[in-house]
Amino acid sequence: MHKLVLRSVSKGYAKGTAVLKPFDLVAQSGELIVLVGPSGCGKSTLLKLIAGLEKVDGGQILLGERDITDIEPRHRKIAMVFQNYALYPHLTVRENLAYPLRRQKMRAAEIDGKVIEVANQLRLEELLDRRPSQLSGGQKQRVAMGRAIIREPDLFLLDEPLSNLDAALRTHVRGEIRDLQRRLGTTMIYVTHDQVEAQTLADRVVILRDGEVQQVGPPREIYRRPANIFAAAFLGAAPPNFLAGRVTANRLEMGGASVSLADLPGECRTALAGREQIYAGLRPEALYRVTDARQSVFRLTGHVVRREIIGNSQHVYFRGEAGSPDMTRLAALAGRHMTDELVWTTENLDTDDTLELGIRLEDILFFDADGHAIGTHGGDSL
Ligand SMILES: Nc1ncnc2c1ncn2[C@@H]1O[C@H](COP(=O)(O)OP(=O)(O)OP(=O)(O)O)[C@@H](O)[C@H]1O
Numbered sequence: 001m002h003k004l005v006l007r008s009v010s011k012g013y014a015k016g017t018a019v020l021k022p023f024d025l026v027a028q029s030g031e032l033i034v035l036v037g038p039s040g041c042g043k044s045t046l047l048k049l050i051a052g053l054e055k056v057d058g059g060q061i062l063l064g065e066r067d068i069t070d071i072e073p074r075h076r077k078i079a080m081v082f083q084n085y086a087l088y089p090h091l092t093v094r095e096n097l098a099y100p101l102r103r104q105k106m107r108a109a110e111i112d113g114k115v116i117e118v119a120n121q122l123r124l125e126e127l128l129d130r131r132p133s134q135l136s137g138g139q140k141q142r143v144a145m146g147r148a149i150i151r152e153p154d155l156f157l158l159d160e161p162l163s164n165l166d167a168a169l170r171t172h173v174r175g176e177i178r179d180l181q182r183r184l185g186t187t188m189i190y191v192t193h194d195q196v197e198a199q200t201l202a203d204r205v206v207i208l209r210d211g212e213v214q215q216v217g218p219p220r221e222i223y224r225r226p227a228n229i230f231a232a233a234f235l236g237a238a239p240p241n242f243l244a245g246r247v248t249a250n251r252l253e254m255g256g257a258s259v260s261l262a263d264l265p266g267e268c269r270t271a272l273a274g275r276e277q278i279y280a281g282l283r284p285e286a287l288y289r290v291t292d293a294r295q296s297v298f299r300l301t302g303h304v305v306r307r308e309i310i311g312n313s314q315h316v317y318f319r320g321e322a323g324s325p326d327m328t329r330l331a332a333l334a335g336r337h338m339t340d341e342l343v344w345t346t347e348n349l350d351t352d353d354t355l356e357l358g359i360r361l362e363d364i365l366f367f368d369a370d371g372h373a374i375g376t377h378g379g380d381s382l
């Protein structure tokens, strides 16, 4: 079991340009950290620094008790799995799995034993004598994982390992990776673009943007309390609807409607008081058709522009009647409910219908003019 500590790690490829600004992160022993962020934000670079495939410009990397900052990659006891499997096409599955151990000059009998053990763990027994060209994408991915775990590394680094797989296989292999990581108890840093992968796999998520950490925390916490607009938009099936708002006297006005400040949760009320400009984030899945007259609901009226029915729920795109009427907004409404009234509300909507939506005040995310969360605190400490 090995803890990974990054202290002020930084990197630039060209002089004067920072791909990673000084970066601190602790991955606890056995923890699965998922690193997410847009293309080019520095995710692969960070993995390469940890693996030793690139040199840091500054800072320190510790794995367990060892300072590995200047240690040769092959002595770091780190296994990296890439997006494109990188299997040897002319070798069988058995030989591919054995390869890292051969290089370590392990005895043949011992290698055979380990190959069988790993093949069992990954359900590859039947495939040992095939070559990579005779395997499906998911099977190749399992062999790549097998080749990583056979070395019994202190740390796994996975760089978008599932992006070549179709959706169903991705879900399946994702579950297998999680189970395997739990069973082995090996610390893992997992890079993905996919927010669903991030939410389902991670003990903690690290959101990166332009080489800078935006937020670190358990996925549920980032979802509930995003540190800024970027983090709010990144984690969630669809980004929130952002409404510009302002506080006047004792009301909060936004999207052409308003609520009394007194109705807001205490911590928000204090944080919002006296602010000229704010942004409110309304998650599509937190909106629902208003059927009750409760005070603590912010109401938004609009007309339906488009609907997409997805299994048991539906995405309703709508435009506001007031405020910024040109902006299309999204509500993700639950599908069939048991009451007659709600079956009507979700199934019988049509284009151009008028729609009254509500959101509980405690579900609204608030941000200041610079996009930083207010009334909440973002994530845990780095
Ligand atoms: N060897 C290199 N030389 C110069 N610039 C590089 C090199 N490798 C990466 N970069 C640049 O560094 C930045 C970060 O690249 P990196 O590969 O870490 O991004 P990423 O977050 O992994 O993106 P993606 O999601 O597309 O894989 C990019 O602007 C990229 O062009």
Ligand SMILES: [Mg+2]
Binding pocket: 043, 044, 045, 159
């Ligand atoms: Mg990358």
